[in-house]
Amino acid sequence: MNPPKTDARRHHDPDVRGFASDNYAGVHPEVLAALALANGGHQTAYGEDAYTENLQRVVRGHFGPTAEAFPVFNGTGANVVALQAVTDRWGAVICAESAHINVDECGAPERVGGLKLLTVPTPDGKLTPELIDRQAYGWEDEHRAMPQVVSLTQSTELGTLYTPAEIRAICDHAHERGMKVHLDGSRIANAAASLDVPMRTFTNAAGVDILSLGGTKNGAMFGEAVVVINQGAVRRMRHLRKLSMQLASKMRFVSVQLEALLAKDLWLRNARHANEMARRLAEGVRAVHGVEILHPVQANAVFARLPHEVGERLQKRFRFYFWDEAAGDVRWMCAYDTTEEDVDAFVAALKEEMAR
Numbered sequence: 001m002n003p004p005k006t007d008a009r010r011h012h013d014p015d016v017r018g019f020a021s022d023n024y025a026g027v028h029p030e031v032l033a034a035l036a037l038a039n040g041g042h043q044t045a046y047g048e049d050a051y052t053e054n055l056q057r058v059v060r061g062h063f064g065p066t067a068e069a070f071p072v073f074n075g076t077g078a079n080v081v082a083l084q085a086v087t088d089r090w091g092a093v094i095c096a097e098s099a100h101i102n103v104d105e106c107g108a109p110e111r112v113g114g115l116k117l118l119t120v121p122t123p124d125g126k127l128t129p130e131l132i133d134r135q136a137y138g139w140e141d142e143h144r145a146m147p148q149v150v151s152l153t154q155s156t157e158l159g160t161l162y163t164p165a166e167i168r169a170i171c172d173h174a175h176e177r178g179m180k181v182h183l184d185g186s187r188i189a190n191a192a193a194s195l196d197v198p199m200r201t202f203t204n205a206a207g208v209d210i211l212s213l214g215g216t217k218n219g220a221m222f223g224e225a226v227v228v229i230n231q232g233a234v235r236r237m238r239h240l241r242k243l244s245m246q247l248a249s250k251m252r253f254v255s256v257q258l259e260a261l262l263a264k265d266l267w268l269r270n271a272r273h274a275n276e277m278a279r280r281l282a283e284g285v286r287a288v289h290g291v292e293i294l295h296p297v298q299a300n301a302v303f304a305r306l307p308h309e310v311g312e313r314l315q316k317r318f319r320f321y322f323w324d325e326a327a328g329d330v331r332w333m334c335a336y337d338t339t340e341e342d343v344d345a346f347v348a349a350l351k352e353e354m355a356r
């Protein structure tokens, strides 16, 4: 039962939401209920529990019979462990310059994973075979870190999407050159919901070898999983996860959250809703003269350019981030719990601030 709003232990207003990040949202009530269900009694630690076992069945239902899930604490950890699992000590990762692994992980892939990142500038956060080729060379050159994996993000950090055919073409291109493909699926649910296809269509069916499967942005309290599709990396994963401090002892509480999202359609309901709110927001913003939408709104993010001082005034009313301070670019994220009223109030506030 929720404590009353006046409970002295509550330090925030549970009715206030903003557009800063899908990570600002709380835990979906069905995930909280699943956590309570998994509580009590003793279960074997470190992943030998009944919830993690069941998660394997659920994950195979989504990603095929060879898939194996390795629950971890967070998305950075998932990426760092997954990338190490498909590289040698001299290996390098080709990724978009805007990739989370490059700009938002404090250098963990380099410092913790020991990986060289070979980045490519992209206008929309997406790689293509041609862009990959700017870095895909020199496999025989001992002076250069060896490109061994291409890392894609779906949906991208700029709220755009790869089509399944685009991912297929990238996987074919990478595999022909002896490279593996990793997919950062921190927002994979938003991508599948928007494309209206099962997640497998643009992962295992398209040739992706290893995946960071998101849970947190989709309504979990915390927790993601590395999903190994190409079985070659399974043996490395087990040790790498522990070595990288991502092995939860009470793993049942990570697994049960992912199970709650993925076993039925909660993942899809949450993602569809967040995407729908972003579409509504984009529509509202398009009607405001002087505000430019910067990228196609294909998932749950809206990027826009507006006068800096307007952004600053608006930030006093709603939480969100500047993406590029100098240019006046902002990012507005919707979450599973964003309401139509939130969006409409935000658009009204934007109109007011633009008119001042």
Ligand SMILES: Cc1ncc(COP(=O)(O)O)c(C=O)c1O
Binding pocket: 074, 075, 076, 077, 100, 101, 153, 156, 157, 184, 186, 187, 216
């Ligand atoms: C594309 C992407 N990958 C991974 C992550 C996971 O990061 P964290 O380590 O904060 O869970 C995020 C979170 O913002 C993200 O946007």
